Amino acid sequence: MKVLIILYSGGQAAQEQPKLLGTTENKLGIYDWLKGLGHDVVVTDDKEGPNSDFQKHIVDAEILVTTPFHPGYLTAEIMDKAKNLKLCVTAGVGSDHIDLNAANKHKITVAEVSGSNVVSVAEQVIMTMLVLVRNFVPAHEQIVAHKWNVAQIARDAYDLEGKVVGTIGCGRIGYRVLQRLEPFNCKELLWFDYTDLPADAAKAINATRVATLDELFARCDVITVNCPLHESTRGLINADAIKKMKKGVWLINTARGAICDRMAIVDALESGHIAGYGGDVWDVQPAPADHPWRNMRGPNGNGNAMTAHYSGTTLDAQARYAKGTEEIIDNYLNGKPQNPANVIVADGKYATHAYGQRK
Structure with a gap:
């Protein structure tokens, strides 16, 4: 059978670091295994347009492997x-x-390596939160520019302690974010999700569930987005939602870029209604050079903590999702059942509520 694998090219970095498994050079560590079984394996980063390797080889591929970091967009067409x-x-x-x-x-069947990057992303959320609240990026840029103006940086720098922090989504990542926030002595930790936590998990964290998103918006100084992208969450953070938030709120999004409306974020940051926006996910990936999230700034030249999408692809996470990908494919090849936690859709129906409430 044909296996089509869409990955990003790592270039010199991938040649020097074999642990960069999620690259075309290192092929998730599964290329030789699949070839040894006699399968036709195509690994490429060429995924855009009708003449791409992706569209050329998808026609007769039986298995498609792709990543969230360099996704092959598999449309209905x-x-x-x-x-x-x-x-x-x-x-x-x-x-x-x-x-x-x-x-x-x-x-x-659509499957993913559940849990492979939850720690990695949760750590990134905390890092980005601190970077924004402490106004780190302009402080660092000032030093690189050989300048020294403490007042210019301190005017927009705060402590995380004493703030109200909330997560939209309290699944594997959102829950771990709340766990990691407890030592910071925040005033309150809030969470919103349509699915309740298991009783033992809810008791294990000092956090309060709110009944509505509007309540979360109104109460939080810091909001982190940790929910999947689907029909109900696309554009969830839009201009109307931002108006319901406190002036000066910080937003962190390491979930999916399209959950936030592109220009609503730009306008709110530039006007000062939000004090900062940071994350590593974009509504188009790779982000084009002219994407406004690259250069948007607040009134004092602050508030941008964007990076390329890498929070869930640390070397530790790559080892986990490469191993998990091999296990999923091995199960398929040998007719063995998949781990239910990894299955998104199968047999013509949704196998999880992670992508919205389904009848």
């Missing part, structure tokens, strides 16, 4: 051409680059 496609594996967490409703229509 492309899926109609993929007559042999039976399994889509996300090497990581987050399968919104696949039209899941179309996958159900075609009875294609």
